[in-house]
Amino acid sequence: MDQVLSAVPMLVFFILGTVAVGSSILVVAMRSPVHSALFLLLTFICVAALFILAHAEFVGAVQLLVYAGGIMVLFLFVVMLANVRDVPGTRMISPYWKGGVGVGIALFLIFASILRSGAYADPARSTDPLREHEVTRMRPVATPQGTEQRPVLVIDVQGNTEAIGMELYTKYLVPFEVASLFLLVAMIGAIVIGKRNLAALEEETVPPFIAERAATEKREKEAIGA
């Protein structure tokens, strides 16, 4: 029974890994960007499950929230907004595809040769020490004069999120603040780049239905005002 139970994470890893690799290949192979985005979503969900399997529960949750929740919506939004018509007969792959396949095979061979040398053989360890750490707490200790409060080393069990929070807000506080500054800069950059600049030339080329709608709204406002 124990043997069967110990084989379960292995089986889960191989199923999730196969699905992740297969759907990532389909991301590249699919013609329509919408299909690519949906297979990318499947890959992200599989990778999040793998993170949870590797005892990184917080990273898995962040992966689901940020990637599967935020970035995917952004991608699908842009795919719908750009609304590129799929003209049959147009090339999907770039003229440099031979170089791309060559680089891919070479890179994978390099990775595989590093792994084959056995440098990453694992020591047998399956405990989860991230949840335990030693802290000093005041505990009543029996002494010849009776009991008194003394600092004692105790093993404290904490959750993954708590442990990451402690690290992030103490040891990695400066990188954390830099990351928040980076996100602010990225947000401003995205707004500035994506903004439609309403030059005089462009205002003349506004589609007629938008100008019509604006005129209707103006008339309605005047009617309400009067």
Place this chain on the structure above:
Amino acid sequence: MPDSSAWLLLSATLFTVGLVGVILRRNIIVILMCIELMLNAVNINFVAFANRLASLEGQIFPIFIIAVAAGEAAVGLAITIQLYRLRNTVEVDVASELRG
């Protein structure tokens, strides 16, 4: 629990697929998706080594990488929308004036 080399092989495969996709495809949106795939493969490496070495550092770095990926996706998609407004397409080879 599978050993580290299985995790590293998975991560290497995902990274390679992402890199081949970046070079192969012409659609900017799919290229950005492949960049996200490559960043995710690196995250798998970090988490696998965090698990193996029982160290939290490997779980802190993916959070920063995810933040960088979110910013990169936002700016990249904004550039994509501008390109679509200018050229009415999202293929990369229509924007090759710089001859890189």
